[in-house]
Amino acid sequence: MSDLTFYDKTPFNYGYSKEEDIISNMNPLLKNLIEENSGKIFYDIGCGCGRNLIYTSKYAKKIIGVDISSKSLEFASQNIRKKNVEFKLDSNLNLSIDSNIADVVISDGVCHHTGDTFKAFSECLRILKPGGFLYLAVYKKYRYYPFIYYTIGFFLRTINKYRLGNYVIENIFVPFHYLLYKIFKKQKLLLVETKNIFYDYFITPVATFQSKKNVISWCRITNSNIKKYLRTTGNCHTFIIKKND
Numbered sequence: 001m002s003d004l005t006f007y008d009k010t011p012f013n014y015g016y017s018k019e020e021d022i023i024s025n026m027n028p029l030l031k032n033l034i035e036e037n038s039g040k041i042f043y044d045i046g047c048g049c050g051r052n053l054i055y056t057s058k059y060a061k062k063i064i065g066v067d068i069s070s071k072s073l074e075f076a077s078q079n080i081r082k083k084n085v086e087f088k089l090d091s092n093l094n095l096s097i098d099s100n101i102a103d104v105v106i107s108d109g110v111c112h113h114t115g116d117t118f119k120a121f122s123e124c125l126r127i128l129k130p131g132g133f134l135y136l137a138v139y140k141k142y143r144y145y146p147f148i149y150y151t152i153g154f155f156l157r158t159i160n161k162y163r164l165g166n167y168v169i170e171n172i173f174v175p176f177h178y179l180l181y182k183i184f185k186k187q188k189l190l191l192v193e194t195k196n197i198f199y200d201y202f203i204t205p206v207a208t209f210q211s212k213k214n215v216i217s218w219c220r221i222t223n224s225n226i227k228k229y230l231r232t233t234g235n236c237h238t239f240i241i242k243k244n245d
């Protein structure tokens, strides 16, 4: 795990200049789940730079942020210094964490980047206690984003392999995307933050897309049930899944 991962080079960090923005942009299903499980043990698998740790740490007895990217964990641990927050470098595909120990597992935009979406999902369920809850956010299968990822994204990923291509991305596409963000989005971000979003959107080397039916079938296999569902207006749809007793 010592090799630099994609998210070591472009960690998914943005919005840290305003903590309230991060909290107000959180998915309502996740916010409620955190509030309803106050005083319990949480794991955020693929926590990245720790966006969800900020709010969770206000409620959890303990929250362990796990990620395969040491740079992301470094960023998170510098920004979130609280006694009930711990960090662990580990892979979602083979977690070195005991089974049945978490009350709540958060998997926010992670399983679809691991290369084996179902395995990542089932690892999250394995570490959950029976009766515990998983918050899952995965890319939607039926939306324009998969098309963009496989077309424009493919083009950008291809040219990014070459020095000139990377130069064009860094000096033309990234600033242009920043400009669009400045004009059309309410949240004001720095260039480096919109660059991270751009890379996560187009350049990320692994992305898979799931229908609600896919997730229902995974739940059948893992003896779990969808309790709540939110389609959202974004690229991910979100689920609250209960591990059966």
Ligand SMILES: C[S@@+](CC[C@H](N)C(=O)[O-])C[C@H]1O[C@@H](n2cnc3c(N)ncnc32)[C@H](O)[C@@H]1O
Residues within 6 Å of the ligand: 005, 007, 008, 012, 045, 046, 047, 048, 049, 050, 051, 052, 066, 067, 068, 069, 072, 090, 091, 092, 093, 107, 108, 109, 110, 113, 114, 200
């Ligand atoms: C799009 S970011 C989401 C980060 C965070 N959950 C959030 O919502 O801000 C995806 C994260 O998944 C992590 N990741 C990808 N593959 C992983 C794996 N096999 N094990 C653990 N983390 C992984 C990346 O390092 C990255 O931090």
